[in-house]
Amino acid sequence: MVRALVIGSAASAVALLAGGPFIDLLRRLGVGKAISDEGPASHQAKAGTPTMGGLLLLGTIAAVTVPANLFGRGSVLLPLGVMALAGAVGFADDLLTLQGRERIGGHERGGLVVKALVGAVIGLIAGLLVYYPLEVEHVNVPHYGQYHWSAAAVVLASIAVVAGTTSAAAITDGLDGLLAGLMLFAYGAFGVIAGLQGQTYLATFCFTVAGALTGFLWHNGHPARVFMGETGALALGAGLAAVALMTGWWLVLPVIGVVFVAEAVSDIVQIGSFQLTGRRVFKMAPLHHHFELAGWAEPQVVTRFWLVGIAGALLGVALVLTD
Numbered sequence: 300m301v302r303a304l305v306i307g308s309a310a311s312a313v314a315l316l317a318g319g320p321f322i323d324l325l326r327r328l329g330v331g332k333a334i335s336d337e338g339p340a341s342h343q344a345k346a347g348t349p350t351m352g353g354l355l356l357l358g359t360i361a362a363v364t365v366p367a368n369l370f371g372r373g374s375v376l377l378p379l380g381v382m383a384l385a386g387a388v389g390f391a392d393d394l395l396t397l398q399g400r401e402r403i404g405g406h407e408r409g410g411l412v413v414k415a416l417v418g419a420v421i422g423l424i425a426g427l428l429v430y431y432p433l434e435v436e437h438v439n440v441p442h443y444g445q446y447h448w449s450a451a452a453v454v455l456a457s458i459a460v461v462a463g464t465t466s467a468a469a470i471t472d473g474l475d476g477l478l479a480g481l482m483l484f485a486y487g488a489f490g491v492i493a494g495l496q497g498q499t500y501l502a503t504f505c506f507t508v509a510g511a512l513t514g515f516l517w518h519n520g521h522p523a524r525v526f527m528g529e530t531g532a533l534a535l536g537a538g539l540a541a542v543a544l545m546t547g548w549w550l551v552l553p554v555i556g557v558v559f560v561a562e563a564v565s566d567i568v569q570i571g572s573f574q575l576t577g578r579r580v581f582k583m584a585p586l587h588h589h590f591e592l593a594g595w596a597e598p599q600v601v602t603r604f605w606l607v608g609i610a611g612a613l614l615g616v617a618l619v620l621t622d
Contacts, residue, residue, distance in 0.1 A: 353531020
């Protein structure tokens with residue numbers, strides 16, 4: 300575990316030091332974010348902020364994982380590969396949200412459906428790899444122990460977990476530092492869980508991601524100098540889902556990621572309510588925008604959501620310890 304924490308610290312330093320030059324490169328390339336008119340009017344001031352910061356995260360994670368945690372630990376290729384696939388999809392999406400370009404289809408709700416479908420395909424691949432080569436044929440239930448599942452059940456669960464987590468991550472990514480901080484706590488929690496089970500390689504990977512997020516937050520905190528974009532959001536969501544599946548503790552993922560669940564549910568409720576009744580439940584969805592319009596400053600929303608995320612991470616680990 301000490302080695303895992305040291306490697307995580309190294310990832311933090313890499314992301315922190317590489318962040319400045321990387322952001323300068325994005326500015327020179329003109330990779331500025333176009334802000335949707337559907338969000339709060341106050342966010343228009345963020346237009347032109349460099350995006351695709353997820354490339355910094357993915358580059359840091361790969362640069363640290365390959366020499367320090369890959370050789371002799373081939374199973375780490377699963378979360379790393381899943382992140383790369385989802386990140387590639389996010390990168391393509393980010394290209395359509397740059398200033399001066401229009402998103403194909405023109406509507407972000409349709410984009411979320413596409414991302415959910417892509418997440419399902421990635422989940423199918425992950426499920427097959429989790430069940431067969433890695434032989435994770437069980438699910439852990441807090442307090443009640445371990446239950447063995449069929450290949451079909453594991454694959455179906457994997458599709459739901461990966462698709463749901465990637466979609467929720469994309470929805471949550473809307474305020475400076477919000478998703479990065481929440482993912483930091485979530486990966487940290489699963490790093491502890493993996494360590495408790497003796498999955499040192501997986502714990503090391505989780506702490507590597509957490510470390511990279513710590514360094515990234517130096518540049519992504521309010522006021523953000525760079526956004527992670529869908530490149531980062533989808534990759535982080537897919538990677539977290541893969542880690543949860545590999546530990547067998549994916550049932551505690553909604554607890555550890557309680558804010559992700561709340562954000563996704565708020566979006567679903569808002570859309571469903573408007574389509575069925577013509578009324579909106581929230582001032583604006585997802586949930587973080589509701590609180591912004593209710594008068595909370597952006598740093599207040601982020602900090603308070605972080606606190607809920609920390610509580611969820613602690614409770615999730617506690618549930619694992621009751622086994």
